[in-house]
Amino acid sequence: MEKDLNTAWKTILSTIETKVSRVNYLTLFRQTHLVSVEENIVTIGTTSPMIADMLQKRFYNEIKKSVDDYYQGDYQLNLVTKSIEKKNVSKNDKETLLTFAQEKPLIQLGHLPRVRSEFTFDTLAVSSSNQLAFVSAQTVAKNLGTSYNPLFIYGPVGVGKTHLMHAIANFTYQQSPEKKIIYITSEEFTNEVVEAIRNTETSKMKKRFRSASLLVIDDIQFIAGKDRVQEELFHTFNILIDNGSQIVLSSDRPPSEIKKLEKRLSSRFAGGLTVDIESPDFELKTAILLKKADKYQFDLPIEIAKALAEKASDARSLEGLLLRIITESKTKEQKATLAMVDNALGIEKQESKRLYPEDIIKNVCFFYNIKPTQLKGPKRDAGIVKARQITMYLLKKELELTYVEIGNMLGGRDHTTVMHGVLKVENMLKTPNKISVDIMGITKGIFG
């Protein structure tokens, strides 16, 4: 019933809003609510009798018309002084004062914003490649601000930096929910700084960050080159450290290698503990797969996990592969097989490695430092001939083009010339020599 009244009043108010001036609406109508609707009397509550009086005097007819329209009838209005907030507010206030007793007021209970609750220390797979980072993160979470400050975690993509940072935030939140925890990516931090400057609300933003007990900034390398943001971070950093608040940062490289980062910042970043996470080794990848499969409640045979781990490059792609296998196994209603692994990897390959002849030509030229026009031109200097023959070989082997096609592509050469070139390279590759090293270098360039 109460809810009905609320929605009814909202609708009525929206029609009134169009009829009265904005100031009138804001000062007189905004704090009104519908108390009851009986036979032909509508009772409207206001916060003060003066407001009730003014509504009665000046807007009785407007309100009556909107009410009549809404309820399809002829109603009398009864304006009273009655506050709306009574029920809901009292409860909250008791809570806040209780928190006052526990010496940190103004807490927001509930879920920690921006932090994924499933990323905890328990759900992280640990092996030698990330053990140091894991242990230091746990130490930091247990002794906030007193052990390593700041904690700087770096490592390539998909090794679990973000997971660790979420885990620290979650752990702290569980232990002492009254602590102010801020988790933010450096891009969001930048945005907040910019926004605050634009709205001239810098003091508000400063207060927000500087009152944190735990500040976690992900992907800090993105503040490179942003001077004002760096300055803000610098001050925030100092104050937080002074206050004994914990700071945790992550990046894809160590502080000293972040370019365009002010020296005073990079030295501060490195002032606590800097740990790196290496790309996951085979065992860890297998373990991650098994853990993730657990999360999806999927029975993943260990051989399959091993096969997947062997082929996937980083942890994030592992999850994609695993999901693909789970879906396939579920639709086919059978257990995961090695064929499914190949399938999944196959799809992966097609999607990511679409190769064009130009890529090969470009990479060969880049490797030998010559121009494509030279490669396609008539000159027969020893260096250029070698590059040209390798190009032929790669075009044949990687793209399986016909000799004629290859010949046309390289400046209209005869197909027999191409055959000769490919054969020559193949012969040379039979024994280990410099050519094979060159080809490896080129293919690395092509496939990344």
Place this chain on the structure above:
Amino acid sequence: MHIQVLSENLQKRISLIQHVISSKSQLPILQHILLEGKEGRLLLSATDLDVGIQVAIPAKILTEGSTLVSARQFIELINSLPSDKVELKSNENSLEVSSLHSKSTFQTLIKEEFPTLYDALGDTITTIDKDILQKEFTKVIFAASTDNARPALTGVLLKREENGFLLVATDAFRLSLKHIVTEGVNSQDPGKYEKLLVQSRVLREAVTLKDEGNVIIHVSSKNNQIIFADTNTTIIGRLIDAEFPLYDDILPSEHSLRFVFNREEMHKAVKISGIFARETDNIVRFSFLKDKVVVSANTAAVGSNMVEVEGVLEGEENEIAFNAKYLLDFFTHVEEEELVFEMQGPLNPGVFKFKSDDSYMHIIMPVRVQS
């Protein structure tokens, strides 16, 4: 309306009216003053719909009547008139103000549009001495919150007690509590009006009442209004329709440290330390030693300082930190010279009391700092 008043009588009272006239006011009508001439008095009323003020000035009434004039200009004009007789005469839509050498004409609005400030005074709650109102209420009101997000905390609790009543205000970071002994509390209807949650704004106005004599506090439960009236002035405000938080549990019952000190010296010390605390959330630290307390603050990039204040310690030596803002607020709102500070560990609320009077208590939450 046609009346004569003395300009100094008008000038004396008109400033009070100004408090409820906001310069950025929303509705034009709220930037007006209602003038009413009747029964040998000129009544001036203004409101911002939250708090209303009405003042009465003795006047010679030639014709009764009322009108509505623009507040800012009217007040400014009255304040610049020489001290002499002023004549106010209203026509259909204008008001003529003439004095010794000047004559001004105001456009007026239809007076019916002005809100009625109150329709009845309601029940009398108590009659209170103006000195008590000013001195004792002031010690409590400042602790109330001004943040409308939590309505209950913007109020001051007025709770009836045996020989008077209890005042409590808190903004969740600090709390003021005062037992007031006064006669004349209406003790009929026990249960009714036992607890009133009064908007702190109207109290802030009420403590500025200057005239001699007592103030009568009325409550109209029908309108949810509270009215403070003396012979010439009536201040109308709201009761807050919310539950005041349960504060009993947080009043500390014991302490492990008790320190007696001089308010003014401590006030100075906190002010000085405050200079160095501005950049660090106003955190000022206190180290209580045997016969003194060391007040200190530091900001990494600016510097640090420490001030010693003498005092007498009972119990253990200990440390605590507070937000200087709350301390300064407290020291400026009380007058007692000898204060007592009590605490139980650096993470529990600190309690300030008066040495010679145990009816008052001010509690402040400490700030947690790294040792």
